[in-house]
Amino acid sequence: MKNDKGFFFVFIATIIIGILISMNYHLKGNQSFTQLNSAEFQNAVEERATLYRQIGNLKEDNGEKRDKIRNYAQNDTKNDKILEDMKAQIKDYGMFVGANKTEGPGIILKINDGITNAREENTDQINNKLFHDNDMALVLNELRVAGAQAISVNKHRVVPWSGVICSWAFLQFEDGTMEYAPFNIYAIGDPEKLKAALLEDGSHVKQLMFRKLYVDIQVVDKIVMPPTTANINVNHMKEEQSKK
Template structure:
């Protein structure tokens, strides 16, 4: 009799468990969902991106830990710290244009298009000329494409560079002028830079449609001069949080 009761309870419990499973019941209180193909693909891509970000963070953490360890256990740690600080200063000086630099990249050659004053009106002629807003948009596209350093002819472009038209010249913020043809030297990934400049919707493509002369050439070694702009900071200072 006891065996029959035990069998009966086990049988009932099995039926209830099967019913719960068939209803997608989650015993931990989390409801399960069915994903369509697009949602599943997005989830896979998001997971891959997260794994990559985690991997990069781990590598960065390991690098910083090793650096701290070397600082703490190196008998000449003061000299080592000083060397690292000098190396960082050199990097910063390159980024803001204070040093003469070299590297691979591209040269973007731009010149005004051919005009005919007898057959074209003023708007048509102006459309074939390079203006300051064109130069500003080109410089911005190069920065967005990953340019590490830029110079227009012999004028080094820095983060605070500004440009205006001055008749046939481009006038920069330090009162230096450059004239056409403009050879814009860019240090960075040559393939990426060229692809970005020639993609649909880029301003360089628009210049081509406007019939300006445009040519892009990959260069193995570009040498850029230092900036002539004033790099002294007068008004801004580091923000110190007060807790």
């Protein structure tokens, strides 16, 4: 009789457990599975893909930083080498933007107005023999294209944002300074390459010669240029931070 009762209780417990399992019910009272519709499933897949991409980008960025740290540690544990490299780079930037005095080989391009005769020439003929602001702009552009690494007009250091306009008998630059003819344009770079570019057919310097202006080009081993007097502070622009 006792065995029958034990069997009966086991049988009842088995039925109750079966019912709970069929109802997908945990003994703790939580649902074990969540069903998603097609839209929710698609959103979950896209979110997972986005997380994978973010993790990949973080791994790549972390790897680059580890490589930099490793290179710095291998080069110089005291960071002296890093500091020297940074100072050298700042010095190079200073020469490029004209903030520092610089020297090197190059050419001296001397340009002056042509000889005019008001009695025998009309206004257009006289103006054609004069050196204007657009002439200076074109000459400076030709020097840059030819590889000039530093340029100065007389004592005025030309910088990347230099502009020039006519001011009566003078040419006025962006900082308000004015230069007058004859114009000695100094250009540091490969002397032969600079000279050849200025004298090739179709160049503006060649056109100045055809217009009967005075043009002379000298190749020199050393040119010393002063720093710019223009304002080099960056007040209105900043690095653009793109969102990936």
